Amino acid sequence: GAGVSQTPSNKVTEKGKYVELRCDPISGHTALYWYRQSLGQGPEFLIYFQGTGAADDSGLPNDRFFAVRPEGSVSTLKIQRTERGDSAVYLCASSSTGVGTDTQYFGPGTRLTVL
Amino acid sequence: EDQVTQSPEALRLQEGESSSLNCSYTVSGLRGLFWYRQDPGKGPEFLFTLYSAGEEKEKERLKATLTKKESFLHITAPKPEDSATYLCAVQASAANSKLTFGKGITLSVRP
Numbered sequence: 001g002a003g004v005s006q007t008p009s010n011k012v013t014e015k016g017k018y019v020e021l022r023c024d025p026i027s028g029h030t031a032l033y034w035y036r037q038s039l040g041q042g043p044e045f046l047i048y049f050q051g052t053g054a055a056d057d058s059g060l061p062n063d064r065f066f067a068v069r070p071e072g073s074v075s076t077l078k079i080q081r082t083e084r085g086d087s088a089v090y091l092c093a094s095s096s097t098g099v100g101t102d103t104q105y106f107g108p109g110t111r112l113t114v115l
Numbered sequence: 116e117d118q119v120t121q122s123p124e125a126l127r128l129q130e131g132e133s134s135s136l137n138c139s140y141t142v143s144g145l146r147g148l149f150w151y152r153q154d155p156g157k158g159p160e161f162l163f164t165l166y167s168a169g170e171e172k173e174k175e176r177l178k179a180t181l182t183k184k185e186s187f188l189h190i191t192a193p194k195p196e197d198s199a200t201y202l203c204a205v206q207a208s209a210a211n212s213k214l215t216f217g218k219g220i221t222l223s224v225r226p
Contacts, residue, residue, distance in 0.1 A: 004158070031212065042119070042202050042216030043159065056211040091158055098212050101147035101166065106158035 004107035023092030031098025138203030
């Protein structure tokens with residue numbers, strides 16, 4: 001079956017611009033996660049959705065970052081007024097229920113470069 | 116604050132030369148410890164979940180073990196295709212599902 005997909009695979013933007021990154025989870029998975037991975041680092045948690053609602057957004061670095069999942073499936077991570085420090089690979093993961101140690105399956109990521 | 120430290124940062128092995136990767140952790144109540152493999156330009160690929168000290172899991176040439184303070188990923192007779200970055204992550208009991216990752220260990224296996 002299809003895994004987690006993310007679009008675009010690469011995004012280059014200029015400082016100050018707005019970007020949207022999309023995640024399509026595994027069909028039927030109710031839990032969805034966003035992580036950010038900088039060069040040479042492990043993934044860093046941003047936000048977790050259970051269905052349509054954000055169950056934990058404690059990892060969002062500031063109010064320039066926002067994520068939605070309006071129908072409980074596809075999610076969009078939105079970054080306003082991008083800064084060079086936002087450059088990283090943004091990873092999306094999904095899991096079946098989000099309960100307990102439910103396995104998180106990752107997508108290939110979107111590489112964001114802010115010039 | 117939950118912390119994961121992986122060592123060494125990088126490891127170069129000859130094909131067939133067995134070794135171990137270390138993951139040390141501090142967490143406020145461990146719910147699970149996860150190992151992932153990440154190839155360049157790709158997302159992490161799930162390998163194992165360990166739940167309690169003393170537990171072991173195996174998959175092909177890989178075996179993961181867990182104590183109260185650390186986990187080891189043992190690689191037996193590695194092949195060049197085992198070359199990748201290996202990530203360790205913990206999930207705390209009160210974490211609401213988020214994973215806390217280490218920086219990863221980059222393994223290179225020479226033929």
